[in-house]
Amino acid sequence: MHGIKHYLLVFTLFVGLFVRADEGMWFLMFIDRLNHRDMEKLGLQLTAEEIYSINHSSLKDAVVQFNGGCTAELISSQGLVLTNHHCGYDAIAELSTPENDHLTNGFWAMNHSEELKPKSLFVRFFVRMDDVSKRILSKVTKDMTEEQRDKAIKAEIAVIEQEQSEGGKYVVNVRSFFQGNEFYYFVYQDYKDVRLVGTPPNSIGKFGGDTDNWEWPRHTGDFSMFRIYADANGNPAEYSPNNIPLTPKVHLTVNIQGVKEGDFAMILGYPGRTNRWLPASGIDQNVKYAYPAWVEASKTSMDAMKRYMDGDDKIRLDYASKYARLANYWKNRQGMIDALSKFETAKTKAANEAKFNEWAQKRKNRKEYGTVVATINKYYQATNDKSRHDNYLSILMRSSEFANISRTLGAKMLEYQKTEDSKKPALREAMLSNIDEFYQSISMSVEKDILMNGLWLYMTKANYALPASLQSPDAALQNMATLLKKSAFSDPERLKAFVNGEAKIAVDQDPLYLFSKELATHLATMSPELMQLQMDFIAAYRKLVQGMRVSKLSPVQYPDANSTMRLTYGTVSALPADKRNDALYNYYTTLQGTINKYKPKDEEFDLPQRLIELNDNKDFGEYADKGGYMPVNFLTNNDITGGNSGSPVLNGKGELIGLAFDGNIEAMAGDVIFDHKLQKTINVDIRYVLFIIDKFSGAKHIVDEMTIIR
Numbered sequence: 001m002h003g004i005k006h007y008l009l010v011f012t013l014f015v016g017l018f019v020r021a022d023e024g025m026w027f028l029m030f031i032d033r034l035n036h037r038d039m040e041k042l043g044l045q046l047t048a049e050e051i052y053s054i055n056h057s058s059l060k061d062a063v064v065q066f067n068g069g070c071t072a073e074l075i076s077s078q079g080l081v082l083t084n085h086h087c088g089y090d091a092i093a094e095l096s097t098p099e100n101d102h103l104t105n106g107f108w109a110m111n112h113s114e115e116l117k118p119k120s121l122f123v124r125f126f127v128r129m130d131d132v133s134k135r136i137l138s139k140v141t142k143d144m145t146e147e148q149r150d151k152a153i154k155a156e157i158a159v160i161e162q163e164q165s166e167g168g169k170y171v172v173n174v175r176s177f178f179q180g181n182e183f184y185y186f187v188y189q190d191y192k193d194v195r196l197v198g199t200p201p202n203s204i205g206k207f208g209g210d211t212d213n214w215e216w217p218r219h220t221g222d223f224s225m226f227r228i229y230a231d232a233n234g235n236p237a238e239y240s241p242n243n244i245p246l247t248p249k250v251h252l253t254v255n256i257q258g259v260k261e262g263d264f265a266m267i268l269g270y271p272g273r274t275n276r277w278l279p280a281s282g283i284d285q286n287v288k289y290a291y292p293a294w295v296e297a298s299k300t301s302m303d304a305m306k307r308y309m310d311g312d313d314k315i316r317l318d319y320a321s322k323y324a325r326l327a328n329y330w331k332n333r334q335g336m337i338d339a340l341s342k343f344e345t346a347k348t349k350a351a352n353e354a355k356f357n358e359w360a361q362k363r364k365n366r367k368e369y370g371t372v373v374a375t376i377n378k379y380y381q382a383t384n385d386k387s388r389h390d391n392y393l394s395i396l397m398r399s400s401e402f403a404n405i406s407r408t409l410g411a412k413m414l415e416y417q418k419t420e421d422s423k424k425p426a427l428r429e430a431m432l433s434n435i436d437e438f439y440q441s442i443s444m445s446v447e448k449d450i451l452m453n454g455l456w457l458y459m460t461k462a463n464y465a466l467p468a469s470l471q472s473p474d475a476a477l478q479n480m481a482t483l484l485k486k487s488a489f490s491d492p493e494r495l496k497a498f499v500n501g502e503a504k505i506a507v508d509q510d511p512l513y514l515f516s517k518e519l520a521t522h523l524a525t526m527s528p529e530l531m532q533l534q535m536d537f538i539a540a541y542r543k544l545v546q547g548m549r550v551s552k553l554s555p556v557q558y559p560d561a562n563s564t565m566r567l568t569y570g571t572v573s574a575l576p577a578d579k580r581n582d583a584l585y586n587y588y589t590t591l592q593g594t595i596n597k598y599k600p601k602d603e604e605f606d607l608p609q610r611l612i613e614l615n616d617n618k619d620f621g622e623y624a625d626k627g628g629y630m631p632v633n634f635l636t637n638n639d640i641t642g643g644n645s646g647s648p649v650l651n652g653k654g655e656l657i658g659l660a661f662d663g664n665i666e667a668m669a670g671d672v673i674f675d676h677k678l679q680k681t682i683n684v685d686i687r688y689v690l691f692i693i694d695k696f697s698g699a700k701h702i703v704d705e706m707t708i709i710r
Helices: 006-013 028-035 036-042 084-095 134-137 146-164 282-310 313-342 345-360 363-369 372-399 409-418 423-442 443-463 471-485 491-497 513-522 529-551 591-596 609-616 665-671 686-696 699-702
Strands: 064-065 070-074 080-083 123-131 170-175 182-191 192-201 222-231 264-269 566-570 588-590 629-638 648-650 656-663 682-683
Touching: 006 028, 028 036, 028 123, 028 566, 028 682, 036 264, 036 566, 070 084, 084 192, 084 222, 084 282, 084 313, 134 146, 134 182, 134 699, 146 170, 146 182, 146 471, 146 529, 170 686, 182 222, 264 656, 282 313, 282 345, 282 372, 313 665, 345 363, 345 372, 345 529, 363 529, 372 443, 372 513, 372 529, 409 423, 409 491, 423 491, 443 471, 471 513, 588 591, 591 609, 591 629, 609 686, 609 699, 629 686, 656 665, 656 686, 686 699
Parallel strands: none
Antiparallel strands: 064 070, 064 123, 070 080, 080 222, 123 182, 170 182, 192 222, 264 566, 264 648, 588 629, 629 682, 648 656, 656 682
16 A cells, blocks of 8 residues: 555645535545544444455455446345346346346346346456555656656556556556546456346336436335356356356345434445536536537437337337436436526636636746636637537437447448458357347337437537538438438348358448448547647646645545545435425335325336235335334435445445435536535435345345345
8 A cells, every 4th residue: 555655645734624524435545544533423333444454354345336337235145236226227128028028027036047147247346446646647747748648647557557457367447536636546356247136127126217316205116136156266257157156255234223314324336427626617518518418419319219119118128228328317417407507506616716716826826827727718618519519419329329330330340341251250150149139129210210310409409510411401311311221231131141241241331331430530520729728628627626725725625436436424314394205204205105106007106016015004024114114215415426326325333224326306416516405315225125025026035145133
């Protein structure tokens, strides 16, 4: 842990300047010095070493990154993993068919042999981290250009990652923090044989749908369960029927004694991205240009999918994951616009930057920081229109398989075309499989509508230079209809004939491939003037963050989230009273509240009759609250963001009391600024999870695996 002394010297500037305990996403390796005393005051009973240790097993060994975008936790000695339903959604949808619709009906394996293996799913264990700021920054000089600086840093990062990988045993990532002012490496170990154990039906795991998403009160059983498999020695291994359930170093104890307002709550997880250091002009750009385009483009693609999903079960399953992702961010971005506007966040940031500018103009600071704010503002002013354009286009390419074909199946086809004839037979089956997988998971009708509708929106709303082929919207759409008919990518059988040597196709001249490539090239194109402005901005942003820390003017004292493990702590905490909630106090919801929302045959609010009967009979087993009700969700004031989905919520003893799955719309600006009064984390009560597994699903053998405090 060579970098600890350096880091602590830096942080002595603000150890005594703590913000409220519920704000901040903190590095585990520094909680002993920076957070532990405050956590103890709130109710923590663990030592810092019990939470994070590189020499001994600790709490962090029970928490994994789930498939690169969520968090999960080990809850049994047999490798059982708990995460959100929406985190397992892709895998559950992939494993579902109209005949065995696990999304709609739920699924529980009655033994290990019934567990289902999706094609691609992995979990990542966090091994250790360390500070390499001095080492990396010693490779840069003040007279370097940004390009030279970036090249020198990347070269040293490559060396460090190779050194720490132990010959490929570990995955190592060096990440930048505080906008390039500090660097840390993170060592991970990946397990790729991960199998579905169980999931509640959509009517529980996704109850409330888009209507309740980001809203309180919630009544959602947002969980699913998987199992990690390893070879006979406990090492990572590719899928094999001979693999055995992993025996983890640590698994969490489950506490079903219940929660009450004011209880300590700690969350470990992998928050994806925050922008708490974002300048005022960057917030303005998002609110006025980028996010409105994102919202409109997402809704256009969602509408195109939904028309077909409602009438065809296969299309519904094929597009379920893509639709859910778009819907989630569509509502998130609109919420961000509303919240950032309502609270005038950009105005608050601008006032703070004005104070910084006064400090920066002092003689001793002027050379280093004097032009920082002006440079940042100049960049955003020059890129406002481009940010709107880029969001329209990037959402189109994210939504439309045809618009992105040059970077997906088209890229594989082109690689195959360029392969020497003598080597093609060895690749043929894999290429045919790629074609089958691609076309089995899409609908031509859906894809045509997504492309056509998205293109029209982009061409008429982007208000920026368009690709050459799209200069005239009406003509472009007519040409697109012809292009789709001519393209080999509209006919999978023609592609297979090409792979089998029975037909000729010039992939790099295919009209759809060329069009997709044109879009990708246009999105990445930047004028020399804009590139220079961007380089100037990167340097200025780095100096702004450095200067804010040196001047002590920033209210933020921690690095932005970037998918590295963090710890956040706070308490079980209510929102102001909400008349819609059935609960006595507004920090939890109940199964009766779920039933109150029930709408038969409604896509979002339908419920299984079995669940209604259990509630009517008060048949809650040992999972009922002492007050006699069945708890469903509860609130804490932890500081989380996307990527924390599925994170364990732990009490003062490190026992599992719930899992995080959502935030609240009142504080949707949370990725930019933390609202101490309104920002909450919405969690599934672990008692509801066990109730659904045991009483509703009849899978008590899963509960029996766990270590439970009753």
